[in-house]
Amino acid sequence: MxxxxxxxxxxxxxxxxxxxxxxxxxxxxxxxxxxxxxxxxxxxxxxxxxxxxxxxxxxxxxxxxxxxxxRPDREPRLAVTVAQALIKGDKFDHVVEKATELGAAGFWPFAAARSVVRLDPARARHRVERWRRVAEAAARQSGRLRVPAVEPVLTFEQLLARAADWRSRHGPDSVVLAWEGESERGLYQLMQARWGPPSQRAPEPGRRDSLLVIVGPEGGFAPGEAHALREAGASPVSLGRLILRTETAAPAILAMLLYHSGDLGRAPAT
Missing domain, CATH: 2.40.240.20 (Hypothetical PUA domain-like; domain 1)
Structure with a gap:
């Protein structure tokens, strides 16, 4: 309907x-x-x-x-905000659409050193308005009860400040940095440490958790950016042996997180 x-x-x-x-x-x-x-x-x-x-x-x-x-209870109990670096063409639209369908709580667009796209203030406002329309359309299609908020485009320095504040409010491993340079810890290990095995966790009424996921642009983060994010409290993780395109990474991470937390993959009545 x-x-x-x-x-x-x-x-x-x-x-x-x-x-x-x-x-x-x-x-x-x-x-x-x-x-x-x-x-x-x-x-x-x-x-x-x-x-x-x-x-x-x-x-x-x-x-x-x-x-x-x-008053249905349909929204994920794990609230995942996606901080996505600016990317070229309509790829950011794709990220917003698919992540909204999967259950993203919000989006923080940000400019990284290797972002191909450079937006002046007027163009940035226009893009944000378009992404908000994309989010609303995807929320309608997927039966969401709320439209994820799309924030104005952040500078990298603003992202660092917000990431540090998020970490201070939500605790260790609450800021997830998808980084191809990480070789010791994967996203699965972070999820295991935070929630235990997926088979032992089901959504609990009233229980909420919040994560911030940070994804870089085409070409990855410039030297020093990943280090700065780590210093701000982000937990770098590998996504596995394969290299994902930046527009694929955020929806893939979201699907893995929400499956592990019990918000995806279970029958509605369970």
Whole structure:
């Protein structure tokens, strides 16, 4: 069923209001009219089954009646924020789309020394807005209850400060650095140390954990960047014998983490 994320000011008692692009998508693209139903997702994660009462041609808003409300528990209990270096073409779109489908909690784009893409402030704002649209579309498609936040583009120095703050708040091994130069510890060893074997861990109601995953650009981190991240508290890990493209690394890491934590790979009722 079609889903729309609706802000609080458009949830009005037993009525839900769509506005802006959502109206165009519902009426012009999907050809929805009176009697059609869709799912509205509130900012608190509640889902509302709603039914359109009337569609006025050319109207800027669409009003639907709430039929029922539910509060599913569908979001991962492991909240993984992805710090991804800027990469060329539409590869960053791919990272946002696939990581959102898998359950990413948010994204921190950042500029690394070897990032091919260089964005002035205006272009950076435009790209971030596009990535936010990509995240919302992917969240709709995958049945998410929230849209992952895409932060403004960070400098490398800002990333270091944020990584250090994250480490101080969430503890050892909470900042994961995917680095091809690491040869002693793999992601699996980090997961084992943090949670134990995957077969012994299932999602527990109310239990939450948070990780920050840092992925570099094409060509990897420049000399000194990985060292600086380690000094800021990041835990470098290898992803195995194979070399992954940068746009493949973040979704692959996310899938491995969420499988190990019990958020992926189990039947919904287990």
């Amino acid at each position: 079609t889903r729309f994320f609706v802000p609080d000011d458009q949830m009005r008692g037993d009525r839900v209001v769509l506005a802006g692009d959502d109206v165009h998508h519902a009426v012009r693209v999907l050809r929805m009219g009176a009697g059609h139903r869709f799912t509205a997702v509130g900012s608190d994660g509640s889902e509302y089954l709603v039914e359109i009462e009337q569609v006025d041609p050319g109207a800027a808003q669409l009003v639907a009646r709430v039929v029922s409300r539910s």
